[in-house]
Amino acid sequence: MTTDRIDKHNTLGSDKRVLIMTAVEAERDTVLRGLELGRVQAGGASGGRPREPLAVDVRLAGVGPVLAAASTAAELAAAGGAYGLVISAGIGGGFAPVAPVGSLVVASELIAADLGAETPDTPNGFSGVDELGFGSARIPAAARLAGRWTAALQAAGLPACCGPVLTLATATGTAATAARLAARVPGAAAEAMEGYGVAAAAHRLGLPVLEIRAISNIVGPREREKWKIGEALQALTTACSLLPEVLQS
Numbered sequence: 001m002t003t004d005r006i007d008k009h010n011t012l013g014s015d016k017r018v019l020i021m022t023a024v025e026a027e028r029d030t031v032l033r034g035l036e037l038g039r040v041q042a043g044g045a046s047g048g049r050p051r052e053p054l055a056v057d058v059r060l061a062g063v064g065p066v067l068a069a070a071s072t073a074a075e076l077a078a079a080g081g082a083y084g085l086v087i088s089a090g091i092g093g094g095f096a097p098v099a100p101v102g103s104l105v106v107a108s109e110l111i112a113a114d115l116g117a118e119t120p121d122t123p124n125g126f127s128g129v130d131e132l133g134f135g136s137a138r139i140p141a142a143a144r145l146a147g148r149w150t151a152a153l154q155a156a157g158l159p160a161c162c163g164p165v166l167t168l169a170t171a172t173g174t175a176a177t178a179a180r181l182a183a184r185v186p187g188a189a190a191e192a193m194e195g196y197g198v199a200a201a202a203h204r205l206g207l208p209v210l211e212i213r214a215i216s217n218i219v220g221p222r223e224r225e226k227w228k229i230g231e232a233l234q235a236l237t238t239a240c241s242l243l244p245e246v247l248q249s
């Protein structure tokens with residue numbers, strides 16, 4: 001169902017656009033800067049076949065999964081089938097030791113980590129909607145594109161990994177919650193607040209989805225003043241500059 005806009009080589013159909021959703025303006029501007037950098041670099045590269053410019057729209061989702069789903073659904077509806085791929089992009093918290101500050105996480109799965117019920121009689125004290133029989137809190141990313149983006153980041157010398165990215169309506173602020181989430185989702189790499197919402201809107205229409213998070217802080221006790229936002233946005237710029245090569249090669 002998610003392959004019809006991505007051809008057998010896992011490249012984007014030439015008539016399809018890419019929709020990138022960010023929570024806030026600073027992230028949107030960073031993504032736009034990265035895409036522009038990619039364009040300039042591709043123009044300057046010698047040899048090889050010249051590429052068509054990637055048709056990308058970068059839009060604001062707002063903060064949190066609910067706004068993100070509503071905003072993405074509205075963008076997709078307004079575009080009437082023009083999009084072939086949807087990406088949630090921004091900064092995020094990294095789970096130690098998987099994703100240190102300044103690194104990048106490409107989602108393997110986008111997981112609504114707090115969508116379920118507290119169940120004091122279970123080992124984790126929580127049952128997700130999957131266990132409760134109310135659908136799924138997990139949406140897989142477009143696997144080959146996620147792998148290709150991760151490989152491109154690593155080849156460019158950036159610390160990057162591919163793993164589950166958790167979406168939460170409430171950002172984690174204690175070590176206890178961080179430990180609970182890591183136990184709930186083995187291999188958890190990052191958390192943010194929009195990915196699953198963006199993905200739910202895309203998934204409804206059978207569109208493939210990706211999420212990228214540039215790590216500004218470690219998931220755990222809240223120390224907002226220590227977030228390395230500039231470092232994370234710099235990493236996000238580079239990641240987005242590689243996107244045309246990832247999607248079009």
Ligand SMILES: O=C(O)c1cccc(C(=O)CC[C@H]2O[C@@H](n3cnc4c(=O)[nH]cnc43)[C@H](O)[C@@H]2O)c1
Binds near residue numbers: 023
């Ligand atoms: O203050 C700034 O300059 C600034 C620039 C860019 C982004 C921000 C944000 O505050 C973005 C909010 C956005 O960040 C995600 N996020 C980041 N760390 C975490 C976390 O540890 N847990 C959950 N979410 C996190 C989240 O997606 C927010 O929507 C500020």
